[in-house]
Amino acid sequence: MPIEILMPALSPTMTEGKLAKWVKQEGDDVKSGDILAEIETDKATMEVEAVDEGKLGKILIAEGTEGVAVNTPIALLVGEDEDADKLETPEVQDNTTQSAALQKVKGEEETKPTLPVEPPKGTKAAPPASDEDKYFDKTVKLTVREALRDAMAEEMRRDDKVFVMGEEVAEYQGAYKVTQGLLQEFGERRVIDTPITEHGFAGLGVGAAFHGLKPVVEFMTFNFAMQAIDHIINSAAKTLYMSGGQMGCPIVFRGPNGAASRVAAQHSQEYSSWYAHVPGLKVVAPYSASDAKGLLKSAIRDPNPVVFLEHEILYGHSFDVPEDPEFIVPIGRAKIMRAGKDVTITAFSFMVGQALAAAERLAEQGIEAEVINLRTIRPLDTETIVNSVKKTNRLVSVEEGWPFAGIGAEMSALMMEQAFDYLDAPVYRVHGADVPMPYAANLEKLALPQPEDIEKAVKAVLYRS
Amino acid sequence: MATSRRRKPQADETPQYSTEQLLKYYREMLLIRRFEEKAGQMYGMGLIGGFCHLYIGQEAVVVGMQNALIPGDSIITSYRDHGHMLATDMDPKGVMAELTGRSGGYSKGKGGSMHMFSREKKFFGGHGIVAAQVPIGTGLAFGHKYTQDGNINVCYLGDGAINQGQVYESFNMAALWKLPVVYVIENNKYAMGTSQHRASAGELCERGSAYGIPGHVVDGMSVLAVKEASEKAVAHAREGSGPVILEMKTYRYRGHSMSDPAKYRTKEEVTKMRTEMDPIDNLKKLILENGSADEDALKTIDRDIKNIVAEAADFATQSPEPDPAELWTDILIEA
Known part of the structure; x- marks a missing residue:
C-alpha cells in the first residue's frame, strides 16, 4: 500500500x-529524516522531512503550486516492490482525520463544545466548618510574632516533613524574630538560613514540595518575593493542573506584606490582589494572633501552595490565643469581629484594626457597623459577606493596597453578582492611595487608609454627612 | 572524566559494554528518534498544536545519562522533554496522547508538549519557563538529601537556560549544601536562534567553577561517552560530594520548535552533523563492526520501534478529547 505524504x-x-x-524526485529512495520538499508559508520557507521509508512513487502536487491546503496529499511513497506507475491519485477529501484542530480549519461550527461549561461563579459555597470558638475557654496573651512561631513549632513537632527556610530564619532568629527559637529546637537540618536568593530558594522550595516535603518558605518581606513570583505562580500554582492532578505542591510562602513604617515605595507594597488573582493558590491574610496561629497551622497542613501574608506592624500586637495545640482555623472562613445592622465593613490584615476603630467611633454616633475580618482572601468566604449585606444593605470594603483590580474591585463585582437586589447604596472602596508609597511621615499617613477614611465611607453609603 | 572530542567510536574502546547494553541504547535512542519524527508529522497534520520542540539529534544525551541512574533518582528538564520521558520509561502512548491534547495523555490533555510529569517514573517535568527547572531540580535534590533516600536528581538545562540568574542561585545553594544533583547542560549550540558564541561568554562547563562545582565537557553525540561521564558524575553526587556539571556537546537537527525555519545556521552545518556525528548511526556502525549483532537483529529492533510508535500515534488520535468538565478539575487538591 502506498503511503500518502500530506501537506504539513x-x-x-x-x-x-x-x-x-521538490528536493526528491519520482523514483528516488527515501529514508526517514530525508528532506523531501521545501514549503513556503507566510513567514518562512521550511523543509519537509520524510517520516516513512520507501521510494517516492508519484508527485501529486507540482513544485511552484501555491495555496496548497494543509493535509492535501502531495506525493505517494511506495515500498520497494510496488509499481509507481499503477498508482491512482487519491481523493483529497478522504484525508480528513478526527482532529479537532482540522475541524477548526474547516469551520468553527463543528468545534463548539457540546456541553455548556458552567464556571463555578455565582455558586455560594458555604465556608468550611470550624470549631475554633470552643478553644477560647483557656487562652494566653501572645503577640502575632509568637503565635506564628508557635504554629510552625507545633507543626514541625507533628511532622518531620515540615521545614523552614529563608533569609536569616535560623541563626539570626528571623529578621523580624518570627522564627525565634526554632533553630535551637529543630536544628539546622530543618531551620535553614538561605543566601539572599529569593528566586532560587522559592524554586528550591517548590522542588522540595514536589519531592514530598512541606516547606515553609519565609520571605523577609513580600516585596522581595517579586523576584520569586515566577516560581510561586508558574511552578507552584499551575503545576497541579498542568500535570492532570499528579503534582501537588504543599508549600507555604510567608512573610510580612504591605506597609511597615517609613520604608517607602519598594518596601511597602500590599500584594493580596496579585496572588488572589491566581487559580491554584490559596491566599491568607490574618489579623489577630489567634488567626495567625490557627491559619498558619492550616496552611502548613494544606496540600496546596498557600501565600500567607503577614503584617509587620501587627507582629508586636498581643491577642488572646487558645492554649490547646489542637486549635486550628480553617482556610476560607471569614470572621465577624463585631455585629451590626447598619453597614458591612470588610477588611483584612492590619486594616481590620482600622475598621474596628472606625466602628467604635461610628457606634458613638449611633451607627452599628458589622466588621468582617476576611482572614482568607482566596477562597473568599462570599457567603458570610453576602449574608451580612443582605442584612445591612451596604458595603464598605477596606484594603491597604491600590484600588485598580484590587480586593475592593472584587467585592464590588461580588455584590453585583450576588447581592445586587439587596444594595441600598453603591459599594464604597477604601484603599491605599494610588501612588507609590511616599517616605515622608505626613504623606505616608495620607497614603494609608485611616479610621477617619472608613468613617467617612460609612457615612457616604448611609447618605449621612 | 570523559572528554572525548568528537572521535568516531572505535571497537577497541568499548570492551566494557555488553551486547545487551549496546542494543538497549540503540533501541532507546531509536525510539526517541522515531517518536519525534512521528510527532513532527502529526504536528504537520494538525493533530498536535501549539509549541512542539523536537529532540532529534540529542538522543545520546538522555539515553546515556538515564542508563547511569538507579530507581528512585529524579529527573527534571525544560520544554524539549519528549526524549526524557521516553528514556525514563514513560509510556509512549501517554506521551503522544498528551501531545495531541487527549484525555489519555499524561496530563489528561491539560499540559501539552511542554508540561508532562510522572511521579511513578520520577519524571518531574517538563517546564516551560526557561531555567525554572534548575532551582526545582535543586529542590528535589534537597528532598533526596533531607530524606536520605540515597537518590539524586539529574537536572537537564540547555545552553540558553545557562544564562538565567536562577541557575547561579541554584549552583550556589547546591554547592553550599552539597546537594546530590547533576546538572546536565545540553549544549545544542543554539538558544532558539542565537548561537552559543553570540549569547555566552566563556566555557559553559566552567560556569560552576566559582562555586567549586566540577564541570566536564562530554561528547553528547556518543552515547558511550555520555554513559561513562554520567557514571562518574552520578557517583560523585550520590556519595555526598555535591553537585557536578556535565556539558554535553550535542546538536538538534530540527528547528527550535516546529515553526522555526532555522535560518540562523547553514544547511552544510546541519548536514555534516547528521551524516558524520549521528549518535544512532554511529552506534549502529559500532555494533556491526564489533560483531555485537548483525543487520537482522537491528532490523528487528527497527520494526519493533516502528510498531510502538505507530501504536502510540493510533492511541493518540483515538483517545477522546478531555471531558469539558475537566476544565474545572486539578486546580486545588481537596484539603
Whole structure:
C-alpha cells in the first residue's frame, strides 16, 4: 500500500502554503529524516522531512503550486516492490482525520463544545466548618510574632516533613524574630538560613514540595518575593493542573506584606490582589494572633501552595490565643469581629484594626457597623459577606493596597453578582492611595487608609454627612 | 572524566559494554528518534498544536545519562522533554496522547508538549519557563538529601537556560549544601536562534567553577561517552560530594520548535552533523563492526520501534478529547 505524504502545517496557524520545490524526485529512495520538499508559508520557507521509508512513487502536487491546503496529499511513497506507475491519485477529501484542530480549519461550527461549561461563579459555597470558638475557654496573651512561631513549632513537632527556610530564619532568629527559637529546637537540618536568593530558594522550595516535603518558605518581606513570583505562580500554582492532578505542591510562602513604617515605595507594597488573582493558590491574610496561629497551622497542613501574608506592624500586637495545640482555623472562613445592622465593613490584615476603630467611633454616633475580618482572601468566604449585606444593605470594603483590580474591585463585582437586589447604596472602596508609597511621615499617613477614611465611607453609603 | 572530542567510536574502546547494553541504547535512542519524527508529522497534520520542540539529534544525551541512574533518582528538564520521558520509561502512548491534547495523555490533555510529569517514573517535568527547572531540580535534590533516600536528581538545562540568574542561585545553594544533583547542560549550540558564541561568554562547563562545582565537557553525540561521564558524575553526587556539571556537546537537527525555519545556521552545518556525528548511526556502525549483532537483529529492533510508535500515534488520535468538565478539575487538591 502506498503511503500518502500530506501537506504539513508548519506553524500553529498555517492553513495553506506554497509547494516551492521538490528536493526528491519520482523514483528516488527515501529514508526517514530525508528532506523531501521545501514549503513556503507566510513567514518562512521550511523543509519537509520524510517520516516513512520507501521510494517516492508519484508527485501529486507540482513544485511552484501555491495555496496548497494543509493535509492535501502531495506525493505517494511506495515500498520497494510496488509499481509507481499503477498508482491512482487519491481523493483529497478522504484525508480528513478526527482532529479537532482540522475541524477548526474547516469551520468553527463543528468545534463548539457540546456541553455548556458552567464556571463555578455565582455558586455560594458555604465556608468550611470550624470549631475554633470552643478553644477560647483557656487562652494566653501572645503577640502575632509568637503565635506564628508557635504554629510552625507545633507543626514541625507533628511532622518531620515540615521545614523552614529563608533569609536569616535560623541563626539570626528571623529578621523580624518570627522564627525565634526554632533553630535551637529543630536544628539546622530543618531551620535553614538561605543566601539572599529569593528566586532560587522559592524554586528550591517548590522542588522540595514536589519531592514530598512541606516547606515553609519565609520571605523577609513580600516585596522581595517579586523576584520569586515566577516560581510561586508558574511552578507552584499551575503545576497541579498542568500535570492532570499528579503534582501537588504543599508549600507555604510567608512573610510580612504591605506597609511597615517609613520604608517607602519598594518596601511597602500590599500584594493580596496579585496572588488572589491566581487559580491554584490559596491566599491568607490574618489579623489577630489567634488567626495567625490557627491559619498558619492550616496552611502548613494544606496540600496546596498557600501565600500567607503577614503584617509587620501587627507582629508586636498581643491577642488572646487558645492554649490547646489542637486549635486550628480553617482556610476560607471569614470572621465577624463585631455585629451590626447598619453597614458591612470588610477588611483584612492590619486594616481590620482600622475598621474596628472606625466602628467604635461610628457606634458613638449611633451607627452599628458589622466588621468582617476576611482572614482568607482566596477562597473568599462570599457567603458570610453576602449574608451580612443582605442584612445591612451596604458595603464598605477596606484594603491597604491600590484600588485598580484590587480586593475592593472584587467585592464590588461580588455584590453585583450576588447581592445586587439587596444594595441600598453603591459599594464604597477604601484603599491605599494610588501612588507609590511616599517616605515622608505626613504623606505616608495620607497614603494609608485611616479610621477617619472608613468613617467617612460609612457615612457616604448611609447618605449621612 | 570523559572528554572525548568528537572521535568516531572505535571497537577497541568499548570492551566494557555488553551486547545487551549496546542494543538497549540503540533501541532507546531509536525510539526517541522515531517518536519525534512521528510527532513532527502529526504536528504537520494538525493533530498536535501549539509549541512542539523536537529532540532529534540529542538522543545520546538522555539515553546515556538515564542508563547511569538507579530507581528512585529524579529527573527534571525544560520544554524539549519528549526524549526524557521516553528514556525514563514513560509510556509512549501517554506521551503522544498528551501531545495531541487527549484525555489519555499524561496530563489528561491539560499540559501539552511542554508540561508532562510522572511521579511513578520520577519524571518531574517538563517546564516551560526557561531555567525554572534548575532551582526545582535543586529542590528535589534537597528532598533526596533531607530524606536520605540515597537518590539524586539529574537536572537537564540547555545552553540558553545557562544564562538565567536562577541557575547561579541554584549552583550556589547546591554547592553550599552539597546537594546530590547533576546538572546536565545540553549544549545544542543554539538558544532558539542565537548561537552559543553570540549569547555566552566563556566555557559553559566552567560556569560552576566559582562555586567549586566540577564541570566536564562530554561528547553528547556518543552515547558511550555520555554513559561513562554520567557514571562518574552520578557517583560523585550520590556519595555526598555535591553537585557536578556535565556539558554535553550535542546538536538538534530540527528547528527550535516546529515553526522555526532555522535560518540562523547553514544547511552544510546541519548536514555534516547528521551524516558524520549521528549518535544512532554511529552506534549502529559500532555494533556491526564489533560483531555485537548483525543487520537482522537491528532490523528487528527497527520494526519493533516502528510498531510502538505507530501504536502510540493510533492511541493518540483515538483517545477522546478531555471531558469539558475537566476544565474545572486539578486546580486545588481537596484539603
